[in-house]
Every structure is written in C-alpha cells, then in structure tokens.
Amino acid sequence: MDKRYFSDKIVEWYQENRRMLPWRQTKDPYKIWLSEVILQQTRVNQGLPYYLRFTETFPTVTALANASEQEVLRLWQGLGYYSRARNLHKCAKVVSKDHHGTFPKTFEELKKLPGIGEYTAAAIASIAHYEAVAVVDGNVFRVLSRIFGIDTPINTTEGKKVFAELANKLIPETSPDIYNQAVMEFGAMYCVPKNPLCAECIFKTQCTAYEKGLQNLLPVKIKGKESRKRYFYYVVIQKGENSLLMKKRVEKDIWFGLYDFPLIESTKPIRADKVIEKTTALYPIYRVSESVTVSDLYKHVLTHQTIFCKFIIIKTSRNMPAPEKSMKFYSLSKVGDLPKPVLISKFLKKSYLL
DNA sequence: AACGCGGGGAT
DNA sequence: ATCCCAGCGTT
Numbered sequence: 001m002d003k004r005y006f007s008d009k010i011v012e013w014y015q016e017n018r019r020m021l022p023w024r025q026t027k028d029p030y031k032i033w034l035s036e037v038i039l040q041q042t043r044v045n046q047g048l049p050y051y052l053r054f055t056e057t058f059p060t061v062t063a064l065a066n067a068s069e070q071e072v073l074r075l076w077q078g079l080g081y082y083s084r085a086r087n088l089h090k091c092a093k094v095v096s097k098d099h100h101g102t103f104p105k106t107f108e109e110l111k112k113l114p115g116i117g118e119y120t121a122a123a124i125a126s127i128a129h130y131e132a133v134a135v136v137d138g139n140v141f142r143v144l145s146r147i148f149g150i151d152t153p154i155n156t157t158e159g160k161k162v163f164a165e166l167a168n169k170l171i172p173e174t175s176p177d178i179y180n181q182a183v184m185e186f187g188a189m190y191c192v193p194k195n196p197l198c199a200e201c202i203f204k205t206q207c208t209a210y211e212k213g214l215q216n217l218l219p220v221k222i223k224g225k226e227s228r229k230r231y232f233y234y235v236v237i238q239k240g241e242n243s244l245l246m247k248k249r250v251e252k253d254i255w256f257g258l259y260d261f262p263l264i265e266s267t268k269p270i271r272a273d274k275v276i277e278k279t280t281a282l283y284p285i286y287r288v289s290e291s292v293t294v295s296d297l298y299k300h301v302l303t304h305q306t307i308f309c310k311f312i313i314i315k316t317s318r319n320m321p322a323p324e325k326s327m328k329f330y331s332l333s334k335v336g337d338l339p340k341p342v343l344i345s346k347f348l349k350k351s352y353l354l
Numbered sequence: 355a356a357c358g359c360g361g362g363g364a365t
Numbered sequence: 366a367t368c369c370c371a372g373c374g375t376t
Binding site for chain 1: 355356358361362365
Binding site: 046 | 371373
C-alpha cells in the first residue's frame with residue numbers, strides 16, 4: 001500500500017472518529033507529558049481520573065516538582081507501576097531546576113529525562129512540537145504488523161527495530177502529531193487485540209492479515225516465563241481502637257515506597273495455626289495467642305505474579321511500643337493518607353471503613 | 355537480551 | 366484463566 005494513502009486515510013478516519021479526551025485539548029508539553037506517563041501500559045479509562053487529579057493538584061511542572069514524593073505516590077495510589085510516579089517527580093524536579101520549568105523540545109533531549117523513553121519522547125516531540133518522529137507502542141505494533149503482514153516478534157530487538165523503521169517511514173512531515181495519535185486511536189478502537197472489527201475497517205481491502213485471515217495471529221510475541229506465586233500473611237496489629245502498625249516497603253521488590261503491614265512470606269501456603277505460631281515467635285510482646293483473628297483469603301492476580309494473602313489481626317492495648325524502628329503506629333486517618341498497595345486498601349476499606 | 359514492575363478490563 | 370494495555374529502567 002502506498003505510504004501516502006495510508007497516512008491520509010488513517011488521519012481522515014481519526015478526525016471523524018476520535019474520542020474527546022482532555023489531553024487532546026492542549027499543546028502544553030507538561031500536560032502532554034503527564035498524560036503519556038500515566039498512559040504507559042495503562043488504558044485510557046483507567047488513567048483518565050488520575051490525569052484529572054494530577055492536573056488539578058499540580059497545574060504546572062514546578063508545582064509538581066515542589067511536592068513531596070509521598071504526595072505524588074499518594075496521588076498515584078492504585079495506578080500501579082509506581083516507579084513511574086517516582087520518575088515523574090524526579091523528572092519534574094530536573095525540568096523545574098535545570099530547564100527553568102520548560103521541557104526540552106526535541107526527541108533526543110526529551111529521551112534523556114527520567115521516565116521518558118523512546119515512546120514518550122516521540123509522543124511529546126510530535127504532539128507538542130510537531131517533530132516528525134513516530135511513536136511505537138502496543139497499538140502501532142498491532143496495526144502495522146497486521147496491515148503490512150509483518151511477523152517479526154515485537155518483543156525482540158529485531159522486532160523493535162523493524163517496526164520503528166517502518167513507522168518512521170510512514171509518518172508524514174505535515175501533522176505528525178495527528179498521525180501518531182491516529183494510529184494509536186485506530187489500534188485502540190478498531191484494530192484491537194482480539195476479534196478486530198475487520199468487517200467495517202477502512203483498510204479491509206489492503207490489510208494483509210485480513211486477506212490471509214491472520215488477524216488473531218498478529219502481532220507475534222515471544223512468550224515470557226510464567227508468573228510466580230507468593231503467599232503473604234500480613235500481621236495487622238491494632239493498638240486501641242484507632243491505630244495500626246505499618247511499615248514502608250524499602251526492599252527492591254513490588255510496591256517499593258508504599259506502606260503495608262509487617263508480613264510473613266512463603267512460597268507455599270501455610271496453615272493458619274502455623275502462621276499464628278510464627279507470628280507469636282516474631283511478636284511475643286503482643287501476646288498473639290489471646291486475641292488473634294485471621295481474615296479470608298485475598299487473591300491478587302498481577303501480570304507478573306499472583307499474591308495470595310491473609311490478614312492476621314491482633315488487638316493490643318494502648319501504649320504498646322512498635323517492635324522495630326522501621327515500623328510505626330498510625331492513627332486511622334493518617335493511615336488513609338499513606339500510599340498503599342490496592343490489596344491493603346481493599347482490606348482496610350472492608351475492615352476499618354477507611 | 356532478559357527481567358521486574360500493577361492493576362483492571364475484555365474475552 | 367489469559368491477554369494486554371499511549372513502556373521504562375536495571376541487570
């Protein structure tokens with residue numbers, strides 16, 4: 001298919017079918033950047049409320065830079081991939097301090113900033129500054145692999161190269177911003193992963209995958225290894241009526257920088273009586289055996305691991321000290337302000353109505 | 355080149 | 366139950 005035909009046709013489609021989204025109403029590089037980071041590995045519907053909260057709370061990059069990391073993580077709570085939030089904050093500080101609050105304008109300069117990789121740099125440079133550099137995201141892989149019948153695996157170095165080169169060959173010099181967004185929107189709305197809407201597709205007569213019936217086989221992706229299972233037994237120590245013992249996760253692991261309870265981890269499930277035994281050994285000062293209850297099983301299915309979790313709830317009297325320096329008792333209202341994994345938030349909501 | 359990192363919606 | 370999403374940084 002002719003390159004010019006493809007870009008014209010998809011841009012025409014976009015202008016008639018695009019969703020109205022707040023980050024499409026602005027050319028402010030700060031807001032473009034914010035939306036792009038939020039939308040990394042995240043669907044529009046999941047990211048939208050976060051975008052609205054961030055732009056409302058932090059109208060400028062300097063406002064964001066002046067916040068604490070805790071505030072940023074708190075606002076990011078529930079969105080996942082929390083290194084995005086830490087890099088977002090880091091990047092805001094760099095832009096605020098080293099660039100006088102103005103983002104660099106070129107693809108190459110943008111890519112040097114924390115949290116900005118190939119995709120995000122291309123998105124900002126093209127959308128905010130009309131640089132003719134193609135974005136290559138999951139949508140682009142899908143649309144191009146199907147229409148042009150490319151079966152190079154997308155999660156290999158070779159695949160990334162092949163698709164980036166093709167994408168940059170297709171992007172027009174005029175309106176690269178519209179073109180990039182058009183391909184992504186088309187991938188999100190029509191050329192979807194499973195059962196794409198080929199019957200009403202504007203490229204029905206040109207699409208290699210449709211012609212050969214390969215829609216559900218493209219793009220090709222090498223299978224990763226299967227996710228591991230982890231068993232978390234959270235020890236929830238409630239002091240008086242109003243405070244809970246919590247700790248910040250500092251180990252290099254899931255939920256780094258977020259707060260949860262002290263926990264006993266295992267690669268295999270442990271019987272409840274055994275868990276209570278271990279808890280007694282760990283926290284003898286709370287006299288665990290007298291007041292312990294165990295919650296139902298919480299199953300938390302993530303892409304890279306499945307976490308099976310139970311909460312062991314121990315009530316203790318006032319004026320008991322925290323058992324370790326890294327832990328601290330927080331009143332329930334303060335607990336509500338701490339950034340926590342959704343698993344913890346759900347448990348708290350159910351048990352303590354936070 | 356491979357791995358770790360979240361949560362939610364669609365199928 | 367599985368896949369995948371407007372990916373990035375580290376090992």
